[in-house]
Amino acid sequence: MPVVRTLLSQLSRAIGRQSALSELRWMQQALSNPPPGISPACRSLDEMVARRVRGEPLQYILGSQPFGPLDLAVRPPVLIPRPETEDWTLRLADSLTPSPATPFRTLDLCTGTGCIPLLLCHLWPPGSTHATAIDISPDAIQLATENAARCGISTHAHAHASTHPENTFTPILADLMHLDFANQALLEPPYDLITSNPPYIPQAEYDVLPASVKDHEDIRALLGDTPSPLASGMPSQDRAKGLTFYHRIAALVGEHGLLRAGGTLALEVGQGQAREVAAIVQAKAGVDKIDVWKDPWGKERVVVARR
Known part of the structure; x- marks a missing residue:
């Protein structure tokens, strides 16, 4: 033609x-x-x-992006799920064994499309996890809610009280960098699993990203050097390395008891950040076992910590 x-x-x-x-x-x-x-x-x-x-x-x-067996709706400016995130989420799902008898309370920070907790909800047996998903963007929360409906996952926080066990997904609009985030997000610790693919791109790298990324995807989901009063307590060199959110998450875990004993914390990281993030988590989050997972392309991609 x-x-x-x-x-x-x-x-x-x-x-x-x-x-x-x-x-x-x-x-x-x-x-x-x-x-x-x-x-x-x-x-x-x-x-x-x-x-x-x-x-x-x-x-x-x-209008869509495959993520494991799911086909998620995507639209600007919400971050498009990446293959490396899909890879470690599938691995995480295989490495943990929640059940209706011992369900996991899951907390996903910077959820975007909801891809990480929705895939876990899909893969794990009904009634084995109740996920809370947080994001600063109303667009992301709306899209994550729509994706939960597409995936057949209940967004009713108390659906697990039903006589028919099911996994649940509760999206909440809140700012992770807000001084009163724990109350703003209605957190109810401790959680069995905390996951996050936070913004981690340093400003210098963000400035040279292709226009296909910078002109369409939300800068708040990408730039890890976000100015914040909370950043004042961080080493000055870390504020230019895209590490701001890792300091914040680790501090929340350590100071607010977000992670139960025996719980798992999984954080996606950018190129060359894994060792520094592992050190931040070890120093601030009160965990005693840390692993670094590589993605299919051989890059250190996920810091997995267990208390």
Whole structure:
């Protein structure tokens, strides 16, 4: 078809022919057979290609992103779930064994689309976890709520009192860096599992990110050097390394008793940050066993601590 060939040519000039062939096929599939409950953000192939040529992420154009067996809705400005996050969430799900008899209380900080706790809720047996998900962005909380509905996971906080056990997901709008965060977020410690993929990109690295990221995804979900009164107590060198949120999370765990004895803390980290984050967690969170997991590309990606 001449029109498709023209669009392929336009897309190839922007992203290369091999990528263009794959993406054009995915765009056609999204228009002809969209995932249940998800409508592409565009009504025509021409519009999709035009937006992609301008640098918009493909996931926003398609309206969805696979995450394990889930197909999550995505839209700007909420952070798009990444494959490395999917990888460690699946590994975490396999390494822990909650059950309806011994359910986990899970807390996910900086939840975005809700991808981490929703995947855990999906993979673990019904009634084995009750997840609370926190984010500063109303857009993220709204999208996470929609994704829970898409995944068939209850957002009713007290659904576990039902005679039919089920996993639950409770999204809460709150600012992790707020001085009174624990009360603002209605936290009810201790938790059996705390997870987070927090903002961790240093300012110097953020400044050189491609426009496809900076122009579309929320800076609050990316930049780890967020100015905050709480940052004044951190080493000055750490405030330029994207480590602000790790200091905050570790302090909350240590000072507020967020993690029960025997509980697990899992934090995604950026390139070259794992050892420093492990040291922060060890010093402030009161944990005594720390592991570093690598992602499928060989990068140290997750700090896993157990009390």
